[in-house]
Amino acid sequence: MNIKELTRAEEQVMQELWKQGKAFVKEIIEQMEDPKPAYNTVSTIIRILETKGFVGHESFGKSHRYFPKVSKDDYKDFAAGKLISGYFDNSAKKMLSFFIQENRLNIKETDELLRLLEKAKKK
CATH class of the missing domain: 1.10.1200 (Non-ribosomal Peptide Synthetase Peptidyl Carrier Protein; Chain A)
Incomplete structure (x- = not known):
C-alpha cells in the first residue's frame, strides 16, 4: 500500500473517522473541537481523502457515509517511519x-x- 502524508486538516478529519468507524460529514463535524470547520470545508477534505485512497463511502440516496480505508495503525507506522528517517537518521x-x-x-x-x-x- 502506498500511503501518502496527510495535511493537518486531513489528519484531523481522519482522527474523527478512525474514532467513529463510519460517519456522515455532519457526524464528523459534531465531534470536532470548537471552532468547528464549515460543512463545505470538511466535505472537500473528505473528497481529497478519497482521492488519496484513505477514505471510501457508501451511498444513501444523495448522502454518503464515509469510512477509513487506511487503518490508524498503518498510518501511525508510516508517520513514525517518516519521523525517524527524516529527523533521527x-x-x-x-x-x-x-x-x-x-x-x-x-x-x-x-x-x-x-x-x-x-x-x-x-x-
Whole structure:
C-alpha cells in the first residue's frame, strides 16, 4: 500500500473517522473541537481523502457515509517511519535519546519503556 502524508486538516478529519468507524460529514463535524470547520470545508477534505485512497463511502440516496480505508495503525507506522528517517537518521535510539534529553518522558513512562525493552530482550 502506498500511503501518502496527510495535511493537518486531513489528519484531523481522519482522527474523527478512525474514532467513529463510519460517519456522515455532519457526524464528523459534531465531534470536532470548537471552532468547528464549515460543512463545505470538511466535505472537500473528505473528497481529497478519497482521492488519496484513505477514505471510501457508501451511498444513501444523495448522502454518503464515509469510512477509513487506511487503518490508524498503518498510518501511525508510516508517520513514525517518516519521523525517524527524516529527523533521527533512521535510528529509534536517537529518537528515544532526544525525547529523554528534552524531558518529554516522565519517570513512569521511562519505567514502562524499560519493562518493554526487557520483555523484548527475552523474546
